Amino acid sequence: MIRKIFLTVLAALLLAGCTSSDEVINIYSGRHYEAAEDLFREFTRQTGIQVNLVKADTDQLIKRLDLEGAGSPADLLITVDAGRLITAKSLDLLQAFQSELVNEVVPPSYRDTDGTWTGLTVRARVIVYHKDRVGPADLSTYEALAGPEWRGRVLVRSSQNHYNQTLMASMVAALGPEAAESWVRGLVENMARSPQGNDRDQVKALAAGTGDVAIVNTYYMGLLLNSPNAEERGVAQKTGILFPNQNDRGTHVNISGIGLTRHAPNSNNAIRLIEFMLSNTSQKILSEANCEYPVSVRVPWPEQLLEWGAFRADTLRLSELQPHLQEAMLSLTGPAGSETCFSDEVWSHILRNLLPAYVLNTIWLMLGVALLTFLMGVSTAWLVSMYRFPGRRVFEWALILPIAIPGYINGFAWAGMLDYTSPLYAWLRSNLGIDTGPYNLPRQHLLLPPPRQTRTGNP
Ligand SMILES: [Fe+2]
Numbered sequence: 001m002i003r004k005i006f007l008t009v010l011a012a013l014l015l016a017g018c019t020s021s022d023e024v025i026n027i028y029s030g031r032h033y034e035a036a037e038d039l040f041r042e043f044t045r046q047t048g049i050q051v052n053l054v055k056a057d058t059d060q061l062i063k064r065l066d067l068e069g070a071g072s073p074a075d076l077l078i079t080v081d082a083g084r085l086i087t088a089k090s091l092d093l094l095q096a097f098q099s100e101l102v103n104e105v106v107p108p109s110y111r112d113t114d115g116t117w118t119g120l121t122v123r124a125r126v127i128v129y130h131k132d133r134v135g136p137a138d139l140s141t142y143e144a145l146a147g148p149e150w151r152g153r154v155l156v157r158s159s160q161n162h163y164n165q166t167l168m169a170s171m172v173a174a175l176g177p178e179a180a181e182s183w184v185r186g187l188v189e190n191m192a193r194s195p196q197g198n199d200r201d202q203v204k205a206l207a208a209g210t211g212d213v214a215i216v217n218t219y220y221m222g223l224l225l226n227s228p229n230a231e232e233r234g235v236a237q238k239t240g241i242l243f244p245n246q247n248d249r250g251t252h253v254n255i256s257g258i259g260l261t262r263h264a265p266n267s268n269n270a271i272r273l274i275e276f277m278l279s280n281t282s283q284k285i286l287s288e289a290n291c292e293y294p295v296s297v298r299v300p301w302p303e304q305l306l307e308w309g310a311f312r313a314d315t316l317r318l319s320e321l322q323p324h325l326q327e328a329m330l331s332l333t334g335p336a337g338s339e340t341c342f343s344d345e346v347w348s349h350i351l352r353n354l355l356p357a358y359v360l361n362t363i364w365l366m367l368g369v370a371l372l373t374f375l376m377g378v379s380t381a382w383l384v385s386m387y388r389f390p391g392r393r394v395f396e397w398a399l400i401l402p403i404a405i406p407g408y409i410n411g412f413a414w415a416g417m418l419d420y421t422s423p424l425y426a427w428l429r430s431n432l433g434i435d436t437g438p439y440n441l442p443r444q445h446l447l448l449p450p451p452r453q454t455r456t457g458n459p
Contacts, residue, residue: 023049025269028065029078030058031120031256035289036078036277043276049269058084058162065093070263071426075270078120080256081162082318083169083325085117090322094259097267101275105296110255112319119255120277121292123217124313125167126251127242128203133212139242142171142252145213146186154187155202155211158195159332163217163254168328169321170252170314181331200224207235217254222291222304243311250312255295 029036032055040051054061058079065072065088077094079085088094094116102111102118110119127139145154157164171180192211197204202214203224224236243251258277264270276282283299286292291304300306384395402410417424428434 025075026052026073027076028054028061028074031078031080039282062088074261075264075266077259082255083166085257085259086322089116093262095262097260097271109317110295117257117259119257119295121256122295124251124253127244128214128216128239130206131240136242141245146183150190153212154190155192155214167252169324172324172327177327207238219291246312250314253313
């Protein structure tokens, strides 16, 4: 009987190996928007290449890529910020790729000098002001926001945020480390409150009168202006946008971008997907869905962005921020920026997005464990006490043994053994050609919930 079950399971595994297509792409993504996922589905429809998507925080994904090393199943890394792609590249987690389309449609500022990553969409980090209390003539540069006239009036999210870290790197590049650090010091002194919430929350606080100016990415303003919620539209209408530094280096712009991983097992498919995302149709969909500037020079801007008008963008190539990112982080986490490293943002994110799902998962897990324990425990106890059969004495003791292993150790051991990068799966892949994709494994459903989207959009 046991032999029969074993053979059936083995056959099922082999069948899964035969039916699972070789044509796959595995994406690690820190960008969580519906529009991109619709495009991945369209890509699969057009090419037959299956897209496996793992969504998580970008820093966690980079850490994961690093730990997985050459065994990583990931082909592509998507981030909402150039800084994290630069970091991934400097950790040797990305590789260069050749694409005529990328060179043709993506301006040099928005792609890596060595060709390991390219932008997908572009966003400007602008100054948003309350129309009743501030006029555009009062504003000029990021630097000016550190001046004494802005004491207690500036709203900005935490310095732990990627957008602020990359903005800071651009300030270091433009002003030098000392001047950039004293700018941060001035900005912290001028804050209307301790940093909390995301960019959208800064605009809401601005409308509510907590401050007079905020540093915000353009698409948050676009999303507020086009929100189905009348209150949010009202918030956006009370505020105006100013593109800073128009008379010198230009406004700081950032990208959401995509990079080819160092050990991509499906690099040809991955490059096809990158080019698909840069096609005119995809660029139009991506930029319109999130009020971002298309990275492709061939695609016109969405209407909302045309209304805000053309502006001078900082021409320094984003990839050239690499030597300044480290200094930027030091300034932001050092004495000057320490007040901006406020943990409210993290806690409110956890409370809003993660905790409810985790509590619910835990309850389901407890119910499942209780039910299974009851069924297995009662039935085996009944068998052992009511019947005489060979090995009964052994079972009498053996059935108690699992109690000696703490549940979490058991869980971690199984998770480790059944991980995609475990020796077991590596052996199945290389010897039997069985590849279920990294996140369709039995362990995901038995022991760990599958990686989940923590919210719609990025924090
Ligand atoms: Fe964002």
